[in-house]
Structures are given as structure tokens and as C-alpha cells.
Amino acid sequence: MEGGPMILTCEMWLPPRKPDVQIQFCFFRDVQMLGSGCKSSPELRITTVWNKDSGSYWCQAQIVTLSLTKTSLMSQIHVQRVPVSDVSLETQPPGGQVMEGDKLVLICSVASGTGDITFFWYRGALGSNLETKTQRSLTAEFEIALVQQKDAEQYYCAADNGHGPSLSGLISITVRSPVSRPVLTFRTPRAQTVVGDVVELHCEAPRGSPPILYQLYQEDVILGNSLAPSGGGVSFNLSLTTEHSGNYSCEADNGRPAQRSEVVTLNVTVPIGEASNHLTSGINGRLLGGLGPVIFMALPFGYWLKRKIGRRSAGDPLRSPASPVPQQSNYRNSPDSAQLQTFYENVNAVSGDKVYSLVYHNQQERDPVAVERMETHVENKVSSDIYSRLRRADITDVDYEDAM
Structure with missing residues (x-):
């Protein structure tokens, strides 16, 4: 059997009375001497025989002491070849999927078979021959160095060592396209995004075989990921805060x-109403803080006014407010160029629900030379306002001096 060892034995009969005779044995296939020459051993061991080793074998026995040579009959030996079996086709990378531009290796193997084996590779169901190789091995490879989309097909192989070809099964090759550079777009409810808006960030690669894994970044921080098993793009929704302003990819x-996509900048603004609320709160706080002393100083005047009003009877008739009584300014030499003097005078109350108070505003100048002129025409510079508030029939309307 091809592929196995073979032992050749040359036998010769000698008379018993001559056991000390020296003999050399030689082995031949057809006319070719085998081994390294004649030896004293009657056996020749051949480690592996192949079909090509088939032929006529014979041997010679040379009796050295008698110079006598004996030749055997020829023996016809046919070395049988083991037919190939269980032919299979595999791919590298495994799984039958290869990226466009990569290398694809088709590996054709046989489980058994001896001698030289011829391998064939075919593409498509009609069997377009791609390559043929003959070698003494159980495996052979065919390589497609640069895979293209047209290489997405069915493949099979065959093996033959003289007993007829044996075919492998079909295997399908899928050629995948690498993803192109994705495009990131914003879908917003308005032209200018503001806090509280929900913005949709859509990422899509125009080209590429699925599945595709997408990841969203703000600067270099991953915000999320999503798998598109059938290709296309994915969307990420964000409810905006001011912290979402920045660069996205x-x-x-x-x-x-x-x-990686190009960087897209998102600007998130604060709504005008909300911004003004923040501003108003700050201003009101400062205004209230500044008005504290004014309110504190105004309270004693209110009590004094009530005392004056309380002394008048409810039956007094309404009269016109008294004319203002200008007074000289106490701040004539103060650092300010002008001082505003305010004078208060209560007036009669109607027998109704209102109390009236008259307030004078007197503008005073610092220049002593102009004082006399100012005092002469002070009535032209006096303005007055009348303030009123509702009266309540409670203890606050009683004269405080009487109450004391």
C-alpha cells in the first residue's frame, strides 16, 4: 500500500556441511540496485513506498569464498495508491466573511489519500476554475490577495490522486464594506437651542456593511453608544442644560x-424670560437692601402724622393745603453742589376714609452768593406732592398723647 513500508527478503539454501560460507545479498528493482550496495543481511527495508515504486524486484546472492553468484526470480510488486477522501474547503479568515481590500485564503484539504494529489478551486455554481495545484500533501491553499465586491460568491474545491476527483461542499463568501466617515447632524425644534429643548443628534455612515456600532462623544467623553444591526444611522436624544454646550462628534x-466624524459645535442659550428673572431677582435684592434705612426712617413720621390727624375732629371741613413754608438749607456749605431738602406737613382730613399728607421738595445750592437769590425765588423752585392712604377705625387712629 502506498505510503507504507516494504521489506524485501532474499533467501538461499546452503548444504549443512558448509555453514561458514560468507554470502553478500544485493537487491534490484528492474535494473536498478537498491540501497547502498550488497550487504550481508538477507533483508532490505524501504521506509515508504509510492506508486512510482511499483516494478519488478529481484535479488542476488554472492558466495565470496566460492566466487559463485545466484540470482532469484523476478517478483512483480504493484504499490497501490490510497484514494483521496473527505475533501473539505475552509477559509481564512474563518466564517466566510472578509472585509473588502483584505486577503482571502481558500484551504482545500483531504482526510486521506496518497501520492501526488491534484487540487482544484472553483467559483460559482457553474464551476469556473480559479486555480490548479499538484503536490504531495493533504492540504493546499489558494489566495485572493485583494478581495473586491465581485468576489462575493460560492466556492468549492476538488482533489484527485489518480482515482478520480472528489469534491468538497459549497461555501459562501460574504464581502463586507468598511464604514466610511460618519456624519453627525443636530435636529432641533428651533433655530437657536435653549435650555430645556430636546435635541436629536443623528450619526450615520454613508457606506459600510452592518452591523455598525456608533458612539457619541462630547469632547473626548463617551455619552452613549448604539448598534445598528441592519445598517443606517442611529439617534441620541439630549434634554439640554447649559452644560451641554460644547463640541460633539x-x-x-x-x-x-x-x-470619526467631524466636530460639530452645539450652543445652548438661556431663555430671555429666565435670564430676566435672574436679573430682576438680583436687582430687587439690592434695591430692598438699600431701601431698608428709608423705610426705617419713614415709620416715625407715620406715627407723628397719625398723632396730628387724631387731634382733628371728624366734622372739620375740607380745606386747601397750606402753602409751603420754605426754610433755609442746612447744607449750604456741604460738599455737594446742590442739596435736595424735603419738608412734610399734614393737612386736614375729610370725614371719610382718607388721610392726606403734603410733601415739599426744595432744591438748595451750595454757592453762598446765590443763596439770597435762591431765597428770593424759592417759591418758584418748590414742588409738592400729596400722599394719601386709607384710614382704619382701630386703635392706631387714637391720639398717641391721649393714649399715653
Whole structure:
């Protein structure tokens, strides 16, 4: 059997009375001497025989002491070849999927078979021959160095060592396209995004075989990821705060080095109403803080006014407010160029629900030379306002001096 060892034995009969005779044995196939020459051993061991080793074998016995040579009859030996069996086709990378531009290796193997084996590779169901190789091995490879989309097909192989070809099963090759650079877009409810808006960030690679894994970045921080099992793009929704202002990008990956989109900037603004509320709160706080002393100083005047009003009877007739009585300014030499003097005078109350108070505003100048002129025409510079408030029939309307 091909592929196995073979032992050749040369036998010769000698008379018993001559056991000390020296003999050399030689082995031949057809006319070719085998081994390294004649030896004293009657056996020749051949480690592995092949079909080509088939032929006529014979031997010679040379009796050295008698110079006598004996030749055997020829023996016809046919070395049988083991037919190939269990032919299979595998791919590298495994799984039958290869990225466009990569290398594809089709590996054809046989479980058994001896001698030289011829391997064939075919594409498509009609069997377009791609390659043929003959070698003494159980495995052979065919390589497509640069895979293209047209290489997405069915493949099979065959093996033959003289007993007829044996075929493998069909295997389908899928050629995948690497992702192109994705595009990141914003879908907003308005032209200018504000706090509280929900913005949709859509990332999509125009080209690439699924599945595609997408990742969203703000600067270099991953905000989320999403898988598109059937291709296309994915969307990420954000409810905006001021912290969402910044630079965004996305990444697409389908097994090859990932592709990153260009950076897109998102600006989130605070709504005008909300901004003014913040501003008003601050201003009101400062105003109230500044008005504290004014309110504190105004309270004694209110009590004094009530005392004056309380002394008048409810039956007094209404009369016109008294004319203002200008007074000289106490701040004539103060650092300010002008001082505003305010004078208060209560007036009669109607027998109704209102109390009236008259307030004078007198503008005084610092220049002593102009004082006399100012005092002469002070009535032209006097303005007055009348303030009123509702009266309540309670203890606050009683004269405080009487109450004391």
C-alpha cells in the first residue's frame, strides 16, 4: 500500500556441511540496485513506498569464498495508491466573511489519500476554475490577495490522486464594506437651542456593511453608544442644560479601524424670560437692601402724622393745603453742589376714609452768593406732592398723647 513500508527478503539454501560460507545479498528493482550496495543481511527495508515504486524486484546472492553468484526470480510488486477522501474547503479568515481590500485564503484539504494529489478551486455554481495545484500533501491553499465586491460568491474545491476527483461542499463568501466617515447632524425644534429643548443628534455612515456600532462623544467623553444591526444611522436624544454646550462628534465601527466624524459645535442659550428673572431677582435684592434705612426712617413720621390727624375732629371741613413754608438749607456749605431738602406737613382730613399728607421738595445750592437769590425765588423752585392712604377705625387712629 502506498505510503507504507516494504521489506524485501532474499533467501538461499546452503548444504549443512558448509555453514561458514560468507554470502553478500544485493537487491534490484528492474535494473536498478537498491540501497547502498550488497550487504550481508538477507533483508532490505524501504521506509515508504509510492506508486512510482511499483516494478519488478529481484535479488542476488554472492558466495565470496566460492566466487559463485545466484540470482532469484523476478517478483512483480504493484504499490497501490490510497484514494483521496473527505475533501473539505475552509477559509481564512474563518466564517466566510472578509472585509473588502483584505486577503482571502481558500484551504482545500483531504482526510486521506496518497501520492501526488491534484487540487482544484472553483467559483460559482457553474464551476469556473480559479486555480490548479499538484503536490504531495493533504492540504493546499489558494489566495485572493485583494478581495473586491465581485468576489462575493460560492466556492468549492476538488482533489484527485489518480482515482478520480472528489469534491468538497459549497461555501459562501460574504464581502463586507468598511464604514466610511460618519456624519453627525443636530435636529432641533428651533433655530437657536435653549435650555430645556430636546435635541436629536443623528450619526450615520454613508457606506459600510452592518452591523455598525456608533458612539457619541462630547469632547473626548463617551455619552452613549448604539448598534445598528441592519445598517443606517442611529439617534441620541439630549434634554439640554447649559452644560451641554460644547463640541460633539461620533464614531462608526464595523470591524475595521473605526471612523470619526467631524466636530460639530452645539450652543445652548438661556431663555430671555429666565435670564430676566435672574436679573430682576438680583436687582430687587439690592434695591430692598438699600431701601431698608428709608423705610426705617419713614415709620416715625407715620406715627407723628397719625398723632396730628387724631387731634382733628371728624366734622372739620375740607380745606386747601397750606402753602409751603420754605426754610433755609442746612447744607449750604456741604460738599455737594446742590442739596435736595424735603419738608412734610399734614393737612386736614375729610370725614371719610382718607388721610392726606403734603410733601415739599426744595432744591438748595451750595454757592453762598446765590443763596439770597435762591431765597428770593424759592417759591418758584418748590414742588409738592400729596400722599394719601386709607384710614382704619382701630386703635392706631387714637391720639398717641391721649393714649399715653
